[in-house]
Amino acid sequence: MHSSLLNHARYRYLWVALVLSIGSLAAYIIHRPEGAPPNGGTWLGYTLGTIGAVLILWLTYFGVRKRRYGKGIGSAVGWLSAHVYLGTSLILIAFLHSGFQVGWNIHTLALVLMLLVIFSGFFGVYAYLRYPSLMTKNRDNASRDAMMEEITEIDQNALSLADAVDPKIHSVLLRSIERTRLGGGFWAQLTAHDESESALANLREAAASHEKEASKKQRTEAKTMVAMVDFLAGEAASDKQAEALRKLIDLLTRKKSLAGRVARDIQFQALMEIWLYIHVPLTLGLIAALTAHIVSVLFYW
Numbered sequence: 001m002h003s004s005l006l007n008h009a010r011y012r013y014l015w016v017a018l019v020l021s022i023g024s025l026a027a028y029i030i031h032r033p034e035g036a037p038p039n040g041g042t043w044l045g046y047t048l049g050t051i052g053a054v055l056i057l058w059l060t061y062f063g064v065r066k067r068r069y070g071k072g073i074g075s076a077v078g079w080l081s082a083h084v085y086l087g088t089s090l091i092l093i094a095f096l097h098s099g100f101q102v103g104w105n106i107h108t109l110a111l112v113l114m115l116l117v118i119f120s121g122f123f124g125v126y127a128y129l130r131y132p133s134l135m136t137k138n139r140d141n142a143s144r145d146a147m148m149e150e151i152t153e154i155d156q157n158a159l160s161l162a163d164a165v166d167p168k169i170h171s172v173l174l175r176s177i178e179r180t181r182l183g184g185g186f187w188a189q190l191t192a193h194d195e196s197e198s199a200l201a202n203l204r205e206a207a208a209s210h211e212k213e214a215s216k217k218q219r220t221e222a223k224t225m226v227a228m229v230d231f232l233a234g235e236a237a238s239d240k241q242a243e244a245l246r247k248l249i250d251l252l253t254r255k256k257s258l259a260g261r262v263a264r265d266i267q268f269q270a271l272m273e274i275w276l277y278i279h280v281p282l283t284l285g286l287i288a289a290l291t292a293h294i295v296s297v298l299f300y301w
Contacts, residue, residue, distance in 0.1 A: 004129065008081035017085035021092050024048055028096045038099035040107070040297070048097035052090055056114065056290060059087050060283055084125055087118055106296055110289035117286050120279040127275060131268045138264050147258050148182070154255045158248055165244045182262050
């Protein structure tokens with residue numbers, strides 16, 4: 001079986017989370033507080049609240065731990081597996097802690113922030129499991145740097161060929177290269193695109209026009225020896241331009257394929273990281289709300 005964060009160590013942390021969740025639920029069902037419905041102020045409420053707070057702090061530590069590969073106890077995949085399963089178990093523990101009682105207060109704010117952190121983490125798990133395989137397939141055994149180098153080489157060769165065809169073609173290619181955006185800031189990564197398609201359309205139009213003119217010229221009869229020489233010289237120049245156009249189209253077709261793969265690779269990477277821009281700030285907000293929740297319960301409630 002392929003090992004991943006979900007089945008790490010034969011689902012070790014899934015079983016830990018299940019035992020913790022079932023034990024908490026059993027205690028909640030058995031517990032019968034006197035004179036009040038189940039709530040966070042009972043001994044069970046305090047116990048489950050303590051377990052939840054410790055779990056939140058421990059799971060937050062994962063953000064530090066994952067940047068220290070090779071140090072500490074356990075593998076990064078093991079910590080991530082525990083992060084996912086124990087983080088999910090927090091949903092049940094938090095509601096059992098509160099006795100399913102919510103209101104417009106700091107306690108509910110902590111609960112809502114915790115849920116947002118957990119559900120943003122679910123997208124992170126999806127991204128972690130899905131996008132790396134898509135990136136590997138998309139790259140087709142080539143690194144992003146290698147593809148970028150080939151694109152640069154194609155641009156240089158295409159501009160050289162365009163010089164031999166027509167200044168207008170050169171301008172179209174140069175404009176296409178300048179408008180291509182691969183990489184850059186986060187939004188630029190999500191919207192990475194290549195302008196090869198518009199340049200290809202212009203080249204194909206030029207090639208069709210060139211073939212039409214060449215066909216028309218071939219139907220012209222040469223009346224004198226001088227006219228024949230001029231015709232042959234023009235036909236030779238025309239053939240060179242046609243060959244250069246064909247090479248340009250081949251180059252840009254190759255560039256379009258490469259640039260599309262690079263753009264997808266950059267977008268996959270951006271999608272793998274975008275959830276962190278939500279997950280991390282929400283986690284910091286959760287820690288602040290949790291601190292306020294604990295202080296208010298211990299000193300003012």
